Amino acid sequence: MTTTPAPRIRPRRRGRGFDLRRTSLFFGLLALAVVVLGLAARTAARAVAHRPVPAVALCLVLLPCAALALRQGWRGFSARRAARRALVAFDAATTTALDALESAPATTGPRTAGPEAALAPAEPALAGAGSAPEYAPELPSVLAADTVTAPVRYTTVDYDSLDADAFEQAVAALCERDGCTEVEVVGGAGDLGADVVGLAPDGRRLVVQCKRYRDTHKVGSQDLQRFGGTCYTVHEAEVAAVVTTSDYTAPAMEYAEQCGILCVDRDTLQAWSDGTGPAPWQLDRGPYADDRR
Numbered sequence: 509m510t511t512t513p514a515p516r517i518r519p520r521r522r523g524r525g526f527d528l529r530r531t532s533l534f535f536g537l538l539a540l541a542v543v544v545l546g547l548a549a550r551t552a553a554r555a556v557a558h559r560p561v562p563a564v565a566l567c568l569v570l571l572p573c574a575a576l577a578l579r580q581g582w583r584g585f586s587a588r589r590a591a592r593r594a595l596v597a598f599d600a601a602t603t604t605a606l607d608a609l610e611s612a613p614a615t616t617g618p619r620t621a622g623p624e625a626a627l628a629p630a631e632p633a634l635a636g637a638g639s640a641p642e643y644a645p646e647l648p649s650v651l652a653a654d655t656v657t658a659p660v661r662y663t664t665v666d667y668d669s670l671d672a673d674a675f676e677q678a679v680a681a682l683c684e685r686d687g688c689t690e691v692e693v694v695g696g697a698g699d700l701g702a703d704v705v706g707l708a709p710d711g712r713r714l715v716v717q718c719k720r721y722r723d724t725h726k727v728g729s730q731d732l733q734r735f736g737g738t739c740y741t742v743h744e745a746e747v748a749a750v751v752t753t754s755d756y757t758a759p760a761m762e763y764a765e766q767c768g769i770l771c772v773d774r775d776t777l778q779a780w781s782d783g784t785g786p787a788p789w790q791l792d793r794g795p796y797a798d799d800r801r
Contacts, residue, residue, distance in 0.1 A: 534599065665781055667720075667753045667774075675720040679751050680704045682780060686787045688714060701735040702743050708789040715745035716788070719752035723774075727752050729759035736767045749788035751777055 556564075665678055676695045684691050687709035695703035695718065704716040717735045719727050727750065739748040749770035756764070756771050764771045770788045772780065779785025 530599075530603065667777070670720065672718070672720045675753070676703045676718045679716060679718050680706075682787075683714065683716070700738045700742050702739065705743065708747055710789070712746035712789065713744060714747045714749070714789060715739045715743045716748075717750045719750060719754065721752055721754035723754055726754050727756045727760055727771075729757060729763050732756075732760045732763045732767075732769060736763065736769055739769070747789045749791075751788065753777065 667675060667678065670678060673695075676693050680691050680693050683704060683706055688706045689709075691704065691706035693704055701717050702715050703718040704714075706714050708714045717739070719731065721727065732750065735748070735750060739745040747770070748768065749772055750764070751772040753774050755773045761771060763769075770791045772788050772791075776785060776791075780787055
């Protein structure tokens, strides 16, 4: 009777169970290795593009050496064995990293005072709770609201290059610069002699007539009379001024002095603009200023 020998059953190796954390870290390290290799290849390509001659010479030296080494070790080379070794190395690295993370001490909780803390010298206590730091920055002193003024910027304006409308705008800007409020440009048809109106810094109502004339064309007495007939009665001016890029005739100056109209000629205007002279509401209005009405 012939007996058939039973097949030999090889015992299975008991390996580690599936661990999602270890697997994720393994593939993360694998992806990192791929990224590093890609960056290295990119750097090599850039080096070849910028310096081709040294790169070609290096390749001519390295390629024969690599071919010789592969030829000698190709017989004992096994792709399966190399892949298995790489997987084992990655697995070992993953396990080491996980062990390091698990054994790291927790530092989020409050520290407990040890013997070194007991021997450390005590820091001097502050003067009181909520006291200011030692090197606190100095704060500027708080001024009263009525004393805070913005710095005045004086500019030189070529009034000869301005037309009539631009000249009125420039005079209004000067009034605002020197502290006037509610300044408006009202010049135009039917303005009745008022081109710029507003309130002077001291609260008086300011009415200004602008005369953009050439040097040879002086402001005459008739101009002042037309303005004097409306500035006080119609516009209720408390400060009435005529500003011109020219000069005034003697009769016009006499009439303005009698009616309390301030005459700002070219030189006075330039001094006002440059900040070297007074503003119109700071000028002497003449001996008959209080009897203008």
